[in-house]
Amino acid sequence: MPFKVxxxxxxxxxxxxxxxxxxPTEIQSQVIPAALEGKDIxxxxQTGTGKTAAFVLPILNRLTNDHSGKSKHVRSLILTPTRELAVQIEQCINGxxxxxxxxxxxxYGGVSMPNQLTALRRGVDIVVATPGRLLDHINRRSIxxxxxxxxxxxxxxxMFDMGFINDVRKIITRIPANRQTLLFSxxxxxxxxxxxxxxxxNAKIIQVGQQRSPIETITQHIYPVHREQKMELLLHMLQNGGMYSVLIFSRTKHGADRISHRLEKSAIKSVAIHSGRTQGQxxxxxxxxxxxxxxxxxxxxxxxxxxxxxxxxxxxxxDVPAFAEDYIHRIGRTGRAxxxxxxxxxxxxxxxKHLRQIEKFIGHKFKMEKCPGFVSTMPEESERAPKPAHKFFNPGKKRRPSRNRRR
Incomplete structure (x- = not known):
């Protein structure tokens, strides 16, 4: 189906x-026609389905059909939880x-307020914002x-997981009640x-794929290990596990830098990204x-x-994420489509304790796995719960890229 249809x-x-x-992707094919009819949605x-375009395109279409080019008023507002997402959405709109x-x-926060104030005074049609910085502008009466x-x-x-929902509610009180509202989750x-x-x-509910976690195409492996052995275990897996494109999560930006530097010392090409880096970096x-x-x-x-x-x-x-939802977002970066x-x-x-929260969230217990030479720090599986149906990960077995993997 072409986009024109x-x-x-x-x-x-x-x-x-x-x-x-x-x-268009499936979510775009279903959302865009309904949004163009003015329906709340x-x-x-899940991540990777083309969700951003599903709301960006109806916004652009509506504003194009009634665009005088003279109004300085904000006509569309997009709230997103992080500045990285705000930048990504802005790039999609411009593209x-x-x-x-x-x-x-x-x-979003972390950048110069005067530049944002200047742009607002000149007038904008679409604002993509994180809740905290947008509230700053609302309180300053600059928007x-x-x-x-x-x-x-x-x-x-x-928004709930990150504690932004009260800010979101405050912002919603500042926009007209007769607006069109699209909610994605x-x-x-x-x-x-x-x-x-x-x-x-009377919102129209559109669901693409099963609402479940974790994603079926992802095999999960849990390795109990002493904290001081984590780096050595990581090096062992990267050097022997046939891993060709790896995303590693660290809870802190200092931890991310430390991991990346250690990998580089071991001749593993690595780069770190976090809030301490500029957008260009x-x-x-x-x-x-x-x-x-x-x-x-x-x-x-x-x-x-x-x-x-x-x-x-x-x-x-x-590091194990402190919030179960972060675990789902993390692992959703692999096994797409x-x-x-x-x-x-x-x-x-x-x-x-964080692992237990994740187990409760996804509804089953993990199978604890061991890697030779590394000491397990948690009870044997037989002492905890019935064995779930999980695949085992063999660090020595090289995985071939899936033929179905999108390129």
Missing amino acids: LGLSDPLVRGILATGYKA IGCA YGRYLHMRTLAI DLSRVEMFVLDEADR ATIPQEVKTLAAGIQH RQRALQGFKAGKFQVMVATDIAARGIDVEGISHVINF TAIGDAITFVSRDEE
Whole structure:
């Protein structure tokens, strides 16, 4: 199905094709026609399904059809939890809308406030923002949201997990009640349903794929190990496990740098991205990883939220995430679409409580695995729970890239 069939304007379709996209994904095919009809939507889809374009394209189409070019009022607001995602969405808008002359501004913390103030004074059509910095502008009265026609809440479940939901509610009180609202979330827990009921009207629910975690194409491996042995275990796996494209998660930016430097010393091409890097540095690192210049990219949870790389063979949790939802987002970076992938987690004794939270969240117990030469720090599986149906990971067995993996 070509994009034109969805009812999008000719200049917008030209912009889409110029970015290299030929046909809409399933989530786009279902969301875009309903959004163009003005319906409120709850979209549930996993990472990597083309969700961003599903809301960006209807916004651009609506604003193009009624765009005087003179108004300084914000007409569309997109809320997203991290600045990396805000930048990514802004880039998508500018790419798809290259022939539309829309004015877009990404508003997030950690950068100069005066530059954002200048852009707002000149006037913007679309604002992509993180909740905290947008509230700063609202409190300064430097932004007027009274003319917003379309509102998008992206990653609603993540807003709850990161503690942003109260800020989100405050922001919603500043936009018109007769707006169109699109809400997207990887999962739809009860709190998201309750939120949606309060901010939408007769919303159309669109779900692509099963709402489940973890993704079926990912094989999970849990290795209990002393904290001081984690680095050696990581090196052992990278040097002997046939891993060709690896994303490693560290809980802190200092940890990410330390891991990357240690890998480089061992002749493993690696790069780290985190909030301490400039946007330019993060973009260069990401492009190098995509191009295969680096075998490994080490990232913090915040920095990784904007990562969209096809063909990641392995995700390694050097540290167990403190929140179960972060675990799902982390491992979702591999095993996309029909490709297969491995997710490996190192667990030290002090992280056991976080592992238990993840088990409770996904609804089953993990099988503890051992690597010869590395001491297990947790009870044997027979002492904990019945054995689940998990595949075993053989560090010595080389995995071939899936033929179905998208390139």
